[in-house]
Amino acid sequence: MIRTLIFIFLAALVVLSTVWIANHPGNLSVVWGGGRIDIELPTALGGLFLFMILVGLLYRLWWSIRRAPKAFWNARQLRKRERGYKALTQGMVAVAAGDANEARSQAQKADKLLGEPPLTMLLSAQAAQLNGDEAAAKRYFNSMLKRPETAFLGLRGLLMQAERDGDAVAALSYAARAKTLQPKTPWVLSKMFELQTQQGQWQSALITLDQAIKANEAKIPYGVRQRPTVLLGCSIEAENAGNRAAAMSFAEKAQKEQPKNLPAIVRRLQLMNEEGKERGIQKLIKAVWPHSPHPTLAKLYAACGDQADALMRVKRFEELRELNPDHPESRIALVQSLIDANIWGAARKHLEALGLENPSSRICRLMAELEEGENNDMEKVHQWLVRASTAEPDPSWSCSECGVSNIVWAPLCGHCGALGSLEWGVSEKVAGSLINPKITALPANSGSAAENY
Ligand SMILES: [Zn+2]
Incomplete structure (x- = not known):
């Protein structure tokens, strides 16, 4: 619009000037070298106008000729880059398709055409991996570490290589370096956490977990619900390092976060038992028995007090049963105390109440014990x-992940390595692996409680 107005204005100016000159005729005289030339003013002005146009055109031509080599070079470079990017794209497609030869060919082409290593090194590394040349891939990844813009990708490549090689220590080292570059990247935190837990670095894993929670990475699969499991791992790690106070503190935190967390309860009781805190043990067991009855708790409860006074023990287990009268564990715990006190009739009554049509293995063993103690009937003992x-x-x-049953609890499943997957219940598969005796070992005076925890 503005251009149109300017054009109209200039056209009007030219027309008005022409009209004005036509209305005011005159001559332009040039005296040169003894001669004189008279030119009419409109002709002189027209000639001047044409001369200026000619000069302008000549200048334009000269400018174009002067710039031609550079323009030609620029166009050539642009075409080269376009071909380079095309090769890069085709290389990536070949990597995705698993075409090793095509990927390598396009990587070399892109490298030659683009001449920008940051863009092509990753493709070259991936192409090398597809060709099975892990050493070359490692070289490319290491080269990427030297450039800030590719260092993170290089570390990721090296980390994945280390994991494939089964070198967990190197993998963790690369993950830690990647974390210094991108502290909030979800996969870095996730990988760090996974590697730290696998290597038993529980206190470091706790820091990583808290960072992930703080970064609000809700997509990370572990999250807050795994915190008690990690705290129990910290407790084991602290105890192994000889720091019993820290071991207890971590176990207490775990139970505080999940009051009904059975492994946390047992861990606390185990540590208390090692320090001979009988009153504390009894108090804690009574507090949790209404919602978390468990054979190990019963064994620890039985180990408290005067071991010679079997009748007193029966009385204490009757009190305990009243806290959760309908739960089978309450009755089974009482039955064991009755058998120990040779109170056969009451023991049999409670076992029959538990159901003898399809009894569990544990009930059968108690019946065998009863038949031997009460009647010394070895045939029935054998039958049971x-x-x-x-x-x-x-x-x-x-294990909620693989379904395999572990004899003892540990932060990681002894069969599949899943974190926090062990839950108390009946499983059809039995691995029979003893994962971490430190967390589960019970004191000598607690009998054979270790069979279940
Ligand atoms: Zn498992």
Whole structure:
């Protein structure tokens, strides 16, 4: 619009000037070298106008000729870059398609055409990996570390290589370096956490977990719910390092975060038991029995007080049962105390109440113990032990990920390595692996409690 107005204005100016000159005729005289030339003013002005146009055109031509080599060079470079980017794209497509030869060919082409290593090094590394040349891929990844813009990608490549090689220590080292570059990247935090837990670096894993929670990485699969498991791992790590106070503190925190967390409860009781805190043990067991009855708690409860006074123990287990009267564990714990006190009739009554049509393995063993103690009937003892071998399995620490049952609890499943997956219940598979005796070992005076925890 503005251009149109300017054009109209200039056209009007030219027309008005022409009209004005036509209305005011005159001559332009040039005296040169003894001669004189008279030119009419409109002709002189027209000639001047044409001369200026000619000069302008000549200048334009000269400028174009002067710039031609540079323009030609620029156009050539642009075409080269376009071909380079095309090769880069085709290389990436080849990597995605798993075409090793094409990927390598396009990587070399892109490298030659673009001449920008940051853009092509990753493709070259991936192409090398596809060709099975891990050493070359490692060289490319290491080269990427030297440039700030590619260092993170290089570390990721090296980390994945280390994991494939089974070198967990190197993988963790690369993950730590990647974390210094990108502290809030979800996969870095996730990988760090995974590697730290796998290597038993629980206190470091706790720091990583808290950073992930703080960064609000809700997509990270572990999250807040795994914190008690990690705290229990910290407790084990602290105890192994000889710091019993820290071990207890971590276990207490774990139970504080999840009051009904059975592994945390047992861990606390185990540490208290090692320090001979009988009153504290009894108090804690009574507090949690209404919602978390467990055979190990019963064993620890039995180990408290005067071991010679079997009748007193029966009385204490009757009190305990009243806290959760309908739960089978309450009755089973009482039955064991009755058998220990040779109170056969009451023991049999409670076992019958638990159901003898399809008893679990544990009930069968108690019946065998009863038949031996009360009647010394070895035939029936044998029958019950045979039934025990084929009966319903007893509850154990079953993995929610792989379904395998572990004899003892540990932060990681002994079969599949899943974190925090062991739950108390009945599983059809039994791995029979002893994962971490430190967390589960019970004191000598607690009998055979270790069989279930
Ligand atoms: Zn598992």
